[in-house]
Amino acid sequence: MTPGWITTTLLDNDAPGGWAVARSREGFLVDDNGPLFPREWLKRQDLPVLAEHGIGHLDGEPVYLLELNSPGDVPGCRWQGLRAFMLQGDHRLYKVLGYAAQIGTWAREHRFCGSCGQAMMQVPRERAMFCKACDLRSYPRISPSMIVLITRGDEILLARSPRFVTGVYSTLAGFAEPGESAEDCLIREVREEVQVEVQNIQYVGSQCWPFPHSMMLGFHAEYAGGEIVPQADEIEDAQWFNIHQLPPLPASRSIARYLIDLYVARRLGHAEPVLPG
Secondary structure: OOOOEEEOOOOOOOOOOOEEEEEEOOEEEEEOOEOOEEHHHHHOOOOOEEEEEEEEEEOOEEEEEEEEOOOOOOOOOEEEOHHHHHHOOOHHHHHHHHHHHHHHHHHHHOOEOOOOOOEOEEOOOOOOEEEOOOOEEEOOOOEEEEEEEEEEOOEEEEEEOOOOOOOOOEOEEEEOOOOOOHHHHHHHHHHHHHOOEEEEEEEEEEEEEOOOOEEEEEEEEEEEEOOOOOOOOOOOEEEEEEOOOOOOOOOOOOHHHHHHHHHHHHHHOOOOOOOOO
16 A cells, blocks of 8 residues: 555544545536545534545544535636546545545445435444344455456557547456456456457456446467457457557556556566556
8 A cells, every 4th residue: 555545444434534525416616725624623514414434544544534415616726637636746635546446336325225225324433334133244346357458479459438538548448257267367357358369368457446336457478360350339449559659648647648557668678667556
């Protein structure tokens, strides 16, 4: 974990003081100083608080999340999405907000029991929601997803989704299905999305991806055969690109970009990049 930021479940909501962030469907509340506010001040702003969770300590000070039912108006403040923080310079702050976003999504989606429909309660000092009626506990969801860079010598296979920023190409990715290993998922997703086969699969690293609650498992694989056939409605275009003539690429803090930069650096004998935390 980034020095100075420690996640924890051992914060008392009744304790005074600390910092807080407010999150709604519009993103995080920010002013000219950023998204961290004195907690007691923020709680006096008559915001529609859906849930409050202690999320950790930043430089020794407790930090809380106020998950809101809807965006509220606070003079001098505005709302900013999580992706904008990812692209900005303070990576430590992005880690705080990424964690807050995942806890907020979980808190919003688990207000009621998925088994009997009764209201759930927060379990003190544990990251869990509890249904007294049927004794069900629900914990924050993490969705494993594989992401893979496929290579063929000096060429790498990149694709773009219709949802991407115009012109940007990235690596292939997809969520694991029940009963699959990460490698099984990788092979299936590559076949589905571009209809090619891969070999020599190697795990590279992982990255938390809080959009909304993924754990991206990064791999490198070599091309083994087949012609590229993009999956209808999922892949707008897919091509082999020479490492000397690459298209616009994903954001530098993403594991997709890391997989690309790492292979290019190794191919060209350059210093290897560091995997974003």
